[in-house]
Amino acid sequence: MAVGGPSEEGFPTGFATFGKTVLGSPAPSKTDLRSDYFSYDRFDQARTFLNGGTRRAKLAQTYPDRARRIRAAGGLPQGFNAGPPEPELLAEIVAGTSPILRALDPPTLMAAE
Numbered sequence: 001m002a003v004g005g006p007s008e009e010g011f012p013t014g015f016a017t018f019g020k021t022v023l024g025s026p027a028p029s030k031t032d033l034r035s036d037y038f039s040y041d042r043f044d045q046a047r048t049f050l051n052g053g054t055r056r057a058k059l060a061q062t063y064p065d066r067a068r069r070i071r072a073a074g075g076l077p078q079g080f081n082a083g084p085p086e087p088e089l090l091a092e093i094v095a096g097t098s099p100i101l102r103a104l105d106p107p108t109l110m111a112a113e
Contacts (some may be wrong), residue, residue: 004039
């Protein structure tokens with residue numbers, strides 16, 4: 001599960017309202033959040049994330065295995081037996097950067113410094 005919402009710095013009023021209504025915290029702060037919380041500086045970004053966002057994100061949530069295979073292959077993988085998505089949707093699944101789509105990607109190893 002991906003979690004996210006408004007950032008404390010970029011949208012303090014939205015963060016306070018979010019923290020009080022969603023988290024149930026009388027004085028919300030970053031300590032109320034999970035370590036994997038995605039924060040957004042613009043309200044419309046946070047709202048899109050919280051509402052399920054675009055069609056590609058909704059499809060990725062409904063069919064995570066299909067979307068994961070498409071992202072890993074960079075397009076339709078061989079042996080893909082589900083009906084192929086429309087070309088625009090396929091491109092969005094492959095290149096999308098929403099938290100929902102990024103959560104489908106394999107974890108990356110941090111480069112040695």
